[in-house]
Amino acid sequence: MEITGHTKLTGLLGSPVSHSISPLMHNKAFELLGLDYSYLCFNVGVDSLADAVHGLRTLGARGWNCTMPDKQRMCELCDSLSPAAQMIRAVNTVVNENGILIGHNTDGIGYMMSVKEAGFDIIGKEMTLLGAGGASTAIAVQAALDGVKALNIFNRRGRSWEHAVKLTDTINTNTSCRASLYDLADAASLEKCLRESSILTNGTSVGMAPHESECILSDDSLLHPELIVSDIIYNPRKTRLLQMAQAKGCPTFNGLYMLLFQGAEAFRLWTGKEMPINAIKQAYFTPSN
Ligand code: ATR
Incomplete structure (x- = not known):
């Protein structure tokens, strides 16, 4: 996918972040749907989080994920919170709506979707x-x-x-x-x-x-x-x-699809489109990888 003058920026904030599967999953999904978005990882410690968020807001990034231990701190940096994020008091996904930062938590949604995916x-x-x-x-x-x-x-x-x-x-x-x-x-x-x-x-x-x-x-x-x-x-x-x-x-299932579906929900919040789940599953979430 080519980076253009219109490419919308998304990404992951946290430390460490280099091991994350999120850039693979999101960039592949953007490519498959022909969406002009990009997802990058930013190694940001909790002490620099406010500066990073200020920068992303100023640059007009579309949104971002964050990992532990930044999820609680991210709550305080958002302008409003989804009902779930408000109750959890942690944010793993931010959507930037024209400079207003809305905090969500898609981890629980990811788990509940994985229950359904397992057939229950x-x-x-x-x-x-x-x-x-x-x-x-x-x-x-x-x-x-x-x-x-x-x-x-x-x-x-x-x-x-x-x-x-x-x-x-x-x-x-x-x-x-x-x-x-x-x-x-x-x-x-x-x-x-x-x-x-x-x-x-x-x-x-x-x-x-x-x-x-x-x-x-x-x-x-x-x-x-x-x-x-x-x-x-x-x-x-x-x-x-x-x-x-x-x-x-x-009957049993593991946490693999919780990871997939928390990402799919973030993808939906940023793009308004459903992640092409089967293709992403096949590429990155087979039982052995
Ligand atoms: P995560 O972000 O993965 O949820 P966490 O916030 O550190 O990680 O939570 C880990 C959970 O596993 C906590 O409930 C923790 O209990 P404590 O807060 O008492 O540590 C629990 N946990 C970790 N090791 C445990 C153990 N050996 N026995 C029971 N609970 C354990």
């Missing part, structure tokens, strides 16, 4: 979510906004516990979903919640490379074949949790 419908059902970090928060809020009936959040009593308390309260105040918070060490509650849930989602980083041998559940005794088991981790493609669940007869 969890609207009106109960969900158990492990973790209350950045990714889990986005998933919890979007699941509640989309109509999941009840959400059981399990987190350890550590760094993010206070945040988890606020998250549960935000969901109960702003949505019709009934959210409850439990200590991850509370095995009796986990057993009860998993019996009543349609889906279990591991939103923690436990089991991610290079710690593939770790598993967020100590054994498979709480899993049952009617439970969908998903992991937001995509490296490795099959975590110990997913291996254990498959052996128990549970």
Whole structure:
């Protein structure tokens, strides 16, 4: 695709960013649809974020993504926030509407689309979510906004516990979903919640490379074949949790398509067009790459 005098700039802010699959995915999609856009990576630390955003706004960039740990700071730099970004208090996608910066969070949307893509419908059902970090928060809020009936959040009593308390309260105040918070060490509650849930989602980083041998559940005794088991981790493609669940007869899926669909939603917000999902999947999201 040629860069012209009309090319609209999009990109990724964060540090590090050079490993990201986003430029490949977006530039390929722009090319396939013949859109005069370009996506670049900018290595920007949180201390330079305000300057970078000021520059992008001045230059008339169409929009950008940002990665951790900039997502919370990006919230404060936007002029307005989508309802989900407001509740999550983190922004991963900005749209520049003639100098007005609108902050969105497409991570939760990406997860909910990946549930559909895997062939499941969890609207009106109960969900158990492990973790209350950045990714889990986005998933919890979007699941509640989309109509999941009840959400059981399990987190350890550590760094993010206070945040988890606020998250549960935000969901109960702003949505019709009934959210409850439990200590991850509370095995009796986990057993009860998993019996009543349609889906279990591991939103923690436990089991991610290079710690593939770790598993967020100590054994498979709480899993049952009617439970969908998903992991937001995509490296490795099959975590110990997913291996254990498959052996128990549970349907499973990993975090690969959450990554794809959070990008697809950002693409839609910037261009007004649907990302050519099948072509992008084939190019960058096959089970082995
Ligand atoms: P991300 O942006 O990928 O969501 P994060 O915000 O650091 O990353 O969140 C990671 C989540 O995994 C948190 O809920 C974290 O719990 P703490 O805040 O208590 O650390 C959880 N997590 C990480 N390691 C864990 C472990 N060994 N056991 C249980 N939970 C863990």
